Amino acid sequence: MLDYDIEAARYDATRGGVPRARAAARAVLALVPERAGTLLDVGCGTGLVTERLTRPGLRTFGVDASLGMASVAAGRVGSGVVLGDSRRLPFADACLDAVSAVWLLHLLPDAPAVIAECARVLRPGGVFVTTVDKDAGHDVESDVAALLAPYRVTRAHDAAPRVLAVAAEHGLRRAGEARFTGHGQGLAPADAAQRVAGGYFASALELTEDQSSVLASELSLLQDPEVPRADPVYRLLALRKEA
Template sequence: MLDYDVEVARYDATRGGVPRAQSAARAILALVPDRARTLLDVGCGTGLVTERLVRPGLRVFGLDAAPGMLRAASERMGPALVLGDCRQLPFADASLDAVSAVWLLHLLPNAATVVAECARVLRPGGLFVTTVDKDTCHDMHSDVDELLAPYRVHRAYDRASRIMAVASEHRLRRAGEARFTGHGQGRSPARIAVEVTRGYFSSALAMDEEQSAALVRRLELLPDPEVPRADPVYRLLALRKEG
């Protein structure tokens, strides 16, 4: 996994910035009922999405385990931030109306523990909103993704069927879903070639040095190497806690 205290310096700029964050926040709010008064954004990172979860009467908190990320988020959100572990949320049982987790579960081998914690802190009738199937949003999406696909490590920690199975064990039932565009995440061959060379995908792609060099050569031969391919479309699941 990336060192997010280091990654913070380039995080927003390399992940679609404000347009992507706005797209995610709109999709989350479309699923969260108007009656919700509290929302916790787990794995809030730099707060770019979290600060856009704005609605009259809704109090929003952000939580992240990386101090560097929270320092960046504090410039946007001030004191409504918590340094904490998503596997052991520092909130009381049944204390929140909604919890969101965007682009988080796909990183975590213990995603089931995080789902259980989110369920624990939700009040009956509360809603857990999370992205699922993140990697498949890119797979075979373009000529670039076709070249990456044979090397991709499919951990699928956030596979929708897996998340829903765990959720059901904690009285979370499917309540809806939404999709939103990952603006700025379309990959150009030139950009990906540089990032493969730098080892940026070391945790996501399984290859040796020879395979890496061959992949870079194939990327460099693709047409329009500087042109980003189409943006991915991400999937959000909404899960309601039964009383």
């Protein structure tokens, strides 16, 4: 996994920046009930999405385990950002109206523990909104996607059926879904080759060292190596806590 304390300084520039964050925030808010007064963004990273999770009457908080990420987020969101483990959230039981986790669960082998924590801090009737099948969102029709497809992980940590099953164990039931475009995230072959070689796809691809070298070479030989392919489309699920 990446060292997010180091990545914090350049994270936004390499992840689609404001257009991607704006699309994510709009999709999340569309699934958060209008009556919600509080929202916690778990794994908030640099706060680029978090600072856009705003509307009249909604107070937004953020939590992240990386000091580097949380420090950047605090500069955007203010004192509402805290340093904390998503498996042991520094919030009381049943104290929040909504919780979001955008591009988080796919990174975590212990995603069930995070889902359980999000359920714990929600009030009855509250909503947990999370991205699912994140890496599958990149499987748009392109030559890059075709080369990556055989190596996609077969049991993603954020696979929708797995998330729904774990959520049900903690009193969370499906309440809706949405999709949004990952603006600026369409991969050019040269960029994909560099990321494969650098191990950036550790959560998305199952590769041996030899396979990484071969795949990186194949990607670098594709036509128009500097031209980004289609942007991914991400999926969000809303899960409501039973009263």
